[in-house]
Amino acid sequence: MNKSWWKILAIVLVLFSIIGGFLFHVPAKPILNESIRNIHFHVPMWFAMITMLAVSFVYSIKYLNKGNENDDLMAVESANVGIVFGILGLITGMIWANFTWGEPWSNDPKQNSSAIALLIYMAYLVLRNSMDEEQKRGKISSVYNVFAFPIMVVLLFVLPRMTDSLHPGNGGNPGFNTKDMAPELRPVFYPACLGWILVSLWITNLRFRIRKQENLNS
Amino acid sequence: MTLIHQIKFLIRKEIMLEWRSRYALNGILLYVVSTVFVCYLSFREISNPPTWNALFWIIMLFASVNAITKSFMQESRGRQLYYYTIAGPHAIIISKIIYNVLLMLLLSIIALGFYSLVFKNPVGDPLFYMLAVVLGSISFASVFTMISGIASKAGNGGALMAILSFPVVIPLLLVLIKLSKNALDGLDRAVSYDEIAILLAINVIVITTSLLLFPYLWRD
Secondary structure, eight states: OTTSHHHHHHHHHHHHHHHHHHHSOOOOOTTTGGGGGGHHHHHHHHHHHHHHHHHHHHHHHHHHHHOOHHHHHHHHHHHHHHHHHHHHHHHHHHHHHHHHTSSSOOOOHHHHHHHHHHHHHHHHHHHHHTOOSHHHHHHHHHHHHHHHHHHHHIIIIIHHHHSOOSSTTTSOOSSOOSTTOOTTTHHHHHHHHHHHHHHHHHHHHHHHHHHHHHHHHO | OOHHHHHHHHHHHHHHHHHHHOHHHHHHHHHHHHHHHHHHHHHSOOOOHHHHHHHHHHHHHHHHHHHHHHHHHTSOHHHHHHHHHHSOHHHHHHHHHHHHHHHHHHHHHHHHHHHHHHSOOOOSOHHHHHHHHHHHHHHHHHHHHHHHHHHHHHTOHHHHHHHHHHHHHHHHHHHHHHHHHHHHTTOOGGGGHHHHHHHHHHHHHHHHHHHHHHHHHHOO
16 A cells, blocks of 8 residues: 555546646637647646656666666666657647647647657667567667667757747747746646656556566466 | 777778778769769759758768668678777777768768759858758768667668668758758858757767767677
8 A cells, every 4th residue: 555655646636637627717818718728638748758768768778787677678668658658649739739720730840859759769669679589689779779868858858949839938829838837727737747647657667567477477 | 009099990991991892982972973863853953942952961861871871780790709809899989980970971072062063052151051061971970870880780781770760860950951051041150050059969969878888789
């Protein structure tokens, strides 16, 4: 029981963010209108993805240093979960963009960058699957993972800030900035982010344990 | 042997090996020239400068992937073991990167020359465009060298190289296209300092991570 407090916290936070996200009062802004509620679902997906990819990066470094097979499993499972959350982030973003910017794919730098980031991690999975021998596979894919992560950080956090973007915080968006996000959104937004990050950690943990069990059986 | 001595020695070896056969060099030069010619025959003329710029970088991208894929794959396992006994991993990766930078510089200058010959050159600030091309060669060489090492260790060449390198190189390509577009339009040079700084920063990151990671990749 005392070990599962964070899982309970995750459920509570996500449930709260779903209820709060749909029911609480939101500021009425032109163009955004009620679609601003999506911020409680779209943005946390990206936070969860970045967290999981960072976890994957850390475990890859650990694997390269120590050579413990479990670290490699953790790295690949967190990358898997990161990709799933990235795809969810893209989908929620595209639905939102369809209503506010007029089309699902609006050639926005952040949108393009996140699609490329997903490509990098899919390439990581392809690289893993191209090898059979476990140690070699773990080592080479960890090297690629560690090599690609800093470039992905530049891609996601530096490049979009250099050009105009439809996303807030970069260019002319009529609604809001990350800096002056409406105060009534914050009590739902922050718990939503934390909740989804915890959920992603939980899923990774489960997948890691399943994978470890499979390895033991085979 | 000290590190610098080893690096010098290895670069000399790469150049000598290449000069003896001239197979890879001639092959890749022919590749660039025929790609440009194919583009010329299919486009005939490009009236839109951004298209001119984008097409040039796409040709460069494919040519450099092809040129650098070879850098680890052409060497047999036995020869790699031999290098392991005479030089450290840092010397090997640095020498490969420097050699590939030289190769890419040669390649891109020839490509740019031939490209401007067949398609009329609309560049407003040629000197600055050259700087973009030089920075591009360095960046491509540094990224692709490490990826080619990874792909060759994974044991199946060409296809994996493209899959692994394209997403990683796209950020560089975006900045390069923007920088060269500024030069193309003949904008004030101060406008592009941001892009140059970003390119140099990415290169520093890539080369340091290569240096840190290559020893792990090398060890079997």
